Amino acid sequence: MRITIGLGVSLALGLVFSMPAAAQEAPVAGKVAEGSLKGKTLTFVSYGGVYQDGQLKALEDFVTASGVNLLSDGPTEQAKIQAQVEAGNVMWDVVDTGDLMPFVHCGKLFQKLDFSKIDISKIPPGQVGECSVPAMNYAVVLMYKKSTYGDNPPTSWADFFDTKKFPGTRAIPGYGDAEGYMIELALLNDGVEKDKLFPADIDRALNKYRGMRDDLILWQTGSQSQQMMESGETDMAIVWSGRGKAAVANGAEYEPVWKDWVVVKDQLTIPLGTKNLDGAYALINAYLGQKAQEIMTETTSYSPINIDAKPKVDELTTKWLTSTPEKLAQAYNYNISYWVDHNTELNEKWASFIAGN
Template sequence: MLSLNLPRRGRSVRLALLGAGSAVLLAACGGGGPAEIDLGEGPAKAGTVKAGALDGVNLTFVSYGGIYQDGQMAAAGTPFAEESGAKILQDGPTEYAKIKAQVDSNNVTWDVVDTDSNWAAGQCGKLLQKLDYSIIDKSKVTEGLASDCYVPAMQYASVVVANTEKFGDSVKTWKDFFDTEKYPGKRGVQSGDIGGGILEGALIADGVAPDELYPLDVDRALKKLETIRDSIVYWTTGAQAQQMLESGEIDMGVVWSGRAYGAVENGAPYAPAWETGVVVMDVLTVPTNAKNPKASMAFINYYLGQKQQEKLTEETSYSPIHVDAKPQVNAEGQKFLLTNPEVADKVLTSDFTWWGENYAETLEKFTAWVSG
């Protein structure tokens, strides 16, 4: 049994320059291949590809490097190459400026790119092309996670976790997180980035119904956050958030579910309040004017398969997006899987389209509030 104790990278990694120790630089080789590709007859089925269908095709897969990209290759990239005949080349980390430069110059060397869902939602029909769902079978993707221009690469949650030695299992809701009289102590909140989680939570705690959250009233959310400003301790990376839990520096915090599990597995006495969970994800995309769109779609379709998603979870800290996936993880790890019905029925899915259209402005407001 494998456990789920691997890191969630931060946005700083997303924008970092590719170092000498990162994935092999083979992007310049991408895009080659036959003009016509025969993927076989009948409807697409996730996790499959016609044997030898992509013989002679170079396909460049781009992600964030490290354990995550290694897991993606082990689960999908390498077996896809073996079955399809394609040569899968790797590059990374994902940089949005590079995607823009490639598309603007009409010299796209990246074929399938793992990106942030909020960024992708704002680039559909711009830097990203629409996916071909005659080639991609999304029927087993968790409802609400796929769009015209992306499918989820994995999912995790931003969730409140609370110290069980101090509060037992009584912290359940966003109102509890904001109640510093009943639950005194330090709260961990991310700074330097923003996304699904704390703003939704502030609004819910202030009386907004979950199904009426969007468009987010950012000013109202910040006003609610002001009520607990003196109790907030900021973290900027997943590793820092996990360390805060393990050291007991914070009594509760809004953290990534993978990092929360890592802390719990290392002995930290915290438990998640899944009613506060907000689902966020990375997604698979195809840049506009990619040279091998049909091959790219075939890769994405294969990636979405049940066994591929199970292995990805077993290799990384992330939950699968195939509804039938049953990864072999330990009992504690099962409690942190978003596909666990006891979790799935409680969490809220972020409105990725809203975030894609409003991310920059919202981050500016949040950053100003943090430093205010």
């Protein structure tokens, strides 16, 4: 996908135009020097669909104010980033990635960030990495088709793994970048106690999935997972919350299970060797602004990462936000640091599994 955003009229909910860069002593989230990137081109990369559409919407006033020509590409793939970096021909300037990638490859595939060029003061504590800032917060959540289960729906991950009590197809992530929470969920529902989860037995977890392979459908992109729900192709699905909400909004007869929903956040990164480093910093700083985050949430249902953001959303979107006290009380935080340290083993074994082995 490659989209050019035109330099249209600034939206009322846009960025606050700042003074020229020379007069600006420190970055302020959401502000950009007017005309500062005129004649420049940046490429923003993400995972497509409703999420990337919302991100682009949030950046429209950055485009108008800065004068930049913004291209949109995707989906994010580590192999493509690595190929660009190793070839010394980096075409992507800001890339939205999953949780682990920038931690595993910080300083190798991704630029170590200069925080004198990004205002991170409005980001919740503990969410900023050496090579990344959060793009948003969201959930990985279990969805089920209401017509399949009627008055006896699944209410937990245990039910997802119980194919006898809850027969039916299950759609799960099947893309190449392995997710540690998939291993943790399988182990916790294969008799492993939470306090004995680590060191994690990856083979045991994958064998749990292999034992139900006849019931599994793998999705490779967020848009594919959404389409599976909208078409009624699967009885249960492990999906990103934004995709679940979008499917329901489009008429899909599915319901989420919020017990032990998995806390996840996408990351904003700069590939090492970008030719537009200052522009990349400016884009990220604009994206972190209050109003940009409100727009992002209003168009995607993903939770904002600016603590001042107060998105105006409808009842359905409110249901899908993960930032409420009620949702946070049911959240499951997976062990990111462990999976950073064991990323190579996890990716190798996951690749074998999704290949059918």
